[in-house]
Amino acid sequence: MSPGTDLGNAYLAVNSTLDHNxxxxxxxxxxxxxxxxxxxxxxxxxKEQLARSPDGRYETxxxxxxxxxxxxxxxxxxxxxxxxxxxxxxxxxxxxxYDDIIREQLEEGVVEKAPxxxxxxxxxxxxxxxxxxxxxxxKLRVAYDASARAYDGxxxxxxxxxxxxxxxxxxxNVIVRNRFHPIAAAGDxxxxxxxxxxxxxxxxxxxxxxxxxxxxxxxxxxxxxxxxWHSNVPEQEGDCTDDEPSFxxxxxxxxxxxxxxxxxxxxxxxxDDTLHVxxxxxxxxxxxxxxxxxxxxxxxxLGLVSPEML
Numbered sequence: 001m002s003p004g005t006d007l008g009n010a011y012l013a014v015n016s017t018l019d020h021n022x023x024x025x026x027x028x029x030x031x032x033x034x035x036x037x038x039x040x041x042x043x044x045x046x047k048e049q050l051a052r053s054p055d056g057r058y059e060t061x062x063x064x065x066x067x068x069x070x071x072x073x074x075x076x077x078x079x080x081x082x083x084x085x086x087x088x089x090x091x092x093x094x095x096x097x098y099d100d101i102i103r104e105q106l107e108e109g110v111v112e113k114a115p116x117x118x119x120x121x122x123x124x125x126x127x128x129x130x131x132x133x134x135x136x137x138x139k140l141r142v143a144y145d146a147s148a149r150a151y152d153g154x155x156x157x158x159x160x161x162x163x164x165x166x167x168x169x170x171x172x173n174v175i176v177r178n179r180f181h182p183i184a185a186a187g188d189x190x191x192x193x194x195x196x197x198x199x200x201x202x203x204x205x206x207x208x209x210x211x212x213x214x215x216x217x218x219x220x221x222x223x224x225x226x227x228x229w230h231s232n233v234p235e236q237e238g239d240c241t242d243d244e245p246s247f248x249x250x251x252x253x254x255x256x257x258x259x260x261x262x263x264x265x266x267x268x269x270x271x272d273d274t275l276h277v278x279x280x281x282x283x284x285x286x287x288x289x290x291x292x293x294x295x296x297x298x299x300x301x302l303g304l305v306s307p308e309m310l
Contacts, residue, residue, distance in 0.1 A: 042162040049199075059197040062205060068160035071121050071205070074150035078124035079219065081148070082209040085128055086217065095214065097140050098129055102210050106222070114207050114221040121205040123157050124148075124221075144208065157205065171301050175264055175275075184273065186263050197225050265299055277305050 042063055049061045089095040105111045125144040132139060146157040178184050198206060206224035211217045261268055267276040280297045283290035295309065 039162075039164060042164045046164065053197065057197050059199060061199045062202050063162040063164060065160055065162055069155045071123055071157065071160050072150040072154050073122050073124075074148060074154075075122075075124050077148060077150060078126050078207075078209050081126035081128075081145075082219065085126075086211070089129065092129075094129060094140065098142070099211065099214055101140065101142055102222070109225060111208075111222045111224050112203075114204065114223040118204045120201050123205045123207065125157070125206065125208045127208055171264060175266065175302060178263065179275075186261075186268070200225075265301070275302075275304075279305070 046060060046063060051059050053059050086095065089098055102111070106113075125146055126148050127142050127144045130141050130143045132141070146161075147159075149156050178186075203223045203225060207221055208223070209219050210222055212220040261270060263275065267278060268274075269276065277298065277300045280294050283294060298305065298309070300306070300309075
């Protein structure tokens with residue numbers, strides 16, 4: 001699918017926003033994919049609490065439910081989980097990389113050492129390593145588990161918070177709009193979800209355990225205070241500079257050789273400026289289960305290969 005052409009002659013499996021909305025509707029399950037009055041109230045409350053600190057970061061409170069149950073202290077469970085994580089990291093030779101990520105968050109002020117005195121609600125989020133070998137910048141990241149429970153039947157932090165409305169742009173609209181013009185650019189905010197701070201009175205609801213020192217593995221308590229771009233124009237690719245090696249711009253030397261990156265999950269050949277849908281290899285033995293499993297692996301938000309699939 002090339003940009004800058006007359007879209008009147010283009011035939012897409014999804015040919016209108018209305019068809020796409022109907023396709024994604026959850027009416028079979030009796031649910032409606034639309035903003036409810038309750039979610040609107042949560043969004044309005046969030047905007048009322050939103051403020052900007054002198055250093056330029058936005059700050060807000062956690063969206064607590066009005067009638068949420070008492071959130072019990074899960075410190076013991078968090079300690080067990082972090083000890084299990086340390087053993088797993090040693091087996092995979094990644095404790096240093098994992099520790100570097102948390103040390104970097106400490107230096108940047110994303111997290112801080114928690115004081116002994118607790119203010120407000122106290123909750124500890126277990127965490128684990130998520131490895132993405134095909135990622136351009138962050139190969140290893142830390143995922144925090146706010147669904148952890150102190151014991152069976154106890155509420156989790158997630159259950160005590162409102163989810164709020166879905167604010168992301170629709171994927172189909174973004175990808176199609178990207179093909180309207182001959183020059184395309186794609187960007188990604190570096191660690192976007194770590195740039196919003198939480199009000200100090202609620203920091204202790206976002207605690208977690210990690211080692212104080214790699215040599216002794218003594219645990220300490222931290223808490224949350226809670227970059228890359230590409231273009232199909234070579235001149236734009238060549239002009240990029242960055243001081244941080246984690247940005248994808250530092251990867252462009254490798255990208256220029258293969259001239260391929262991702263655009264909202266789709267492979268984007270920036271040399272030919274074409275989007276590609278990856279098809280998995282067929283199973284050695286054709287069975288109904290194997291065919292269904294292979295079909296589920298195909299990521300095609302535009303429906304470009306739907307006729308072939310059918």
